[in-house]
Amino acid sequence: MQSRNKCGVKDLDDLQDLIFNVLSKNPNLTGREIARKIGIERREVNSFLDKNRGEFHQDENYKWKNKEENTVIIFPSGWINAEKYELILKGYSNLFNAKNIVEFVFEPETKFLLESIARFLALSNQLFNHGVRVVIDLGNCKASIGYLNRAGFFDLLLDGVKVLPEKPKSSTATLFKGNTVSLVEFGSISPVSKNKPLILNLHSSFVSKTSNEYDLVALTIFSEFIGNISEHSESNLDGFAALQTYMPTHKPKHIQTVISDSGLGVVKTLRQTLEKNYPDLYAKFPDDGEDSDIGLVFEVFSKGNITRHGKESGRGLGFKSSREQAAKFDADLSIRLETFNIQLMYRDGLLVDYTISKGLTLVQGTHICFDFFID
Numbered sequence: 001m002q003s004r005n006k007c008g009v010k011d012l013d014d015l016q017d018l019i020f021n022v023l024s025k026n027p028n029l030t031g032r033e034i035a036r037k038i039g040i041e042r043r044e045v046n047s048f049l050d051k052n053r054g055e056f057h058q059d060e061n062y063k064w065k066n067k068e069e070n071t072v073i074i075f076p077s078g079w080i081n082a083e084k085y086e087l088i089l090k091g092y093s094n095l096f097n098a099k100n101i102v103e104f105v106f107e108p109e110t111k112f113l114l115e116s117i118a119r120f121l122a123l124s125n126q127l128f129n130h131g132v133r134v135v136i137d138l139g140n141c142k143a144s145i146g147y148l149n150r151a152g153f154f155d156l157l158l159d160g161v162k163v164l165p166e167k168p169k170s171s172t173a174t175l176f177k178g179n180t181v182s183l184v185e186f187g188s189i190s191p192v193s194k195n196k197p198l199i200l201n202l203h204s205s206f207v208s209k210t211s212n213e214y215d216l217v218a219l220t221i222f223s224e225f226i227g228n229i230s231e232h233s234e235s236n237l238d239g240f241a242a243l244q245t246y247m248p249t250h251k252p253k254h255i256q257t258v259i260s261d262s263g264l265g266v267v268k269t270l271r272q273t274l275e276k277n278y279p280d281l282y283a284k285f286p287d288d289g290e291d292s293d294i295g296l297v298f299e300v301f302s303k304g305n306i307t308r309h310g311k312e313s314g315r316g317l318g319f320k321s322s323r324e325q326a327a328k329f330d331a332d333l334s335i336r337l338e339t340f341n342i343q344l345m346y347r348d349g350l351l352v353d354y355t356i357s358k359g360l361t362l363v364q365g366t367h368i369c370f371d372f373f374i375d
Helices: 012-025 031-038 042-051 082-089 114-130 142-151 196-209 212-232 266-271 279-284 290-303 319-326
Strands: 056-058 064-066 071-075 078-080 102-106 110-112 134-137 162-164 183-189 239-246 253-261 331-336 341-347 350-357 366-374
Touching (some): 012 031, 071 082, 082 114, 102 114, 114 134, 114 142, 114 253, 212 239, 212 319, 212 366, 266 290, 290 331
Parallel strands (some): 071 102
Antiparallel strands (some): 239 253, 253 366, 331 366, 341 350
């Protein structure tokens, strides 16, 4: 059995992560200062630092810093919606090129909305799967640990992603699954399965929170988007989906639904055969940059029935039906692809506005979010 010292550190890797974490945010500290911050005896810290000079550097004033400083990304206190999440990450164009640890730090009152959690989960898993060492520091944010656990975040987070102070020992998402009327926990979407139980669970939960009027739109969205992941993902990482009802004090109740995968993404999937199967479309949106990719995605969502298998196959990406169903209600639809996001806003059956965010940090796959505003 692994033993712990008085401060809860169970092995040397834990101690190294703690010191890395402190020096990432506060470089140039003495051994005494480090020991005070992490609550471990100074003698133990100094001995560890002296034996690990390959990882830590001490200057002439006996102050330490990481030899390879981590990439530290801090999520501030307050609500983090998708727009704020992307703004925080926008300064890091490609985290997949990181040569050191990528560390995400939650401040004491950091609170993620469901769409932000989905994007963060996908990015964390993709980075680790790519070979990047990832640390999620939740030490100062116990409230987020509780909600992330309840939502099933840790169930789908890859085992190699380091969580500080540690991952919860048990999953409250598994323990209380289905017991909260406002939440459908993150469920895994397998690329080699029809995923019918997840589709039916999401559909029935959505309708129960609204009315039978939403029966067709819910079934269409979950069936088509989850089905597209099974058919087009081409990733060794599972996708996932979840649902959360929000009831803000001065705003309409809304249901947020996320469907995410880490595969090729809509644009790369289509471009495999676009020139051959849709020469006119290829001429209109050649493979020459982000703006052309954005135009192609607009085309797919506005007209649909476009597939890498060609017109004669009768197989489309399904976006047209989902969009048409969603447009019957007051809804926002966001489509997050590699480096851009498109948000479409429907009111009273019409597209009334849209926003495009470009130059975002690189994330693979397709990440969909529907917000339905309920009276």
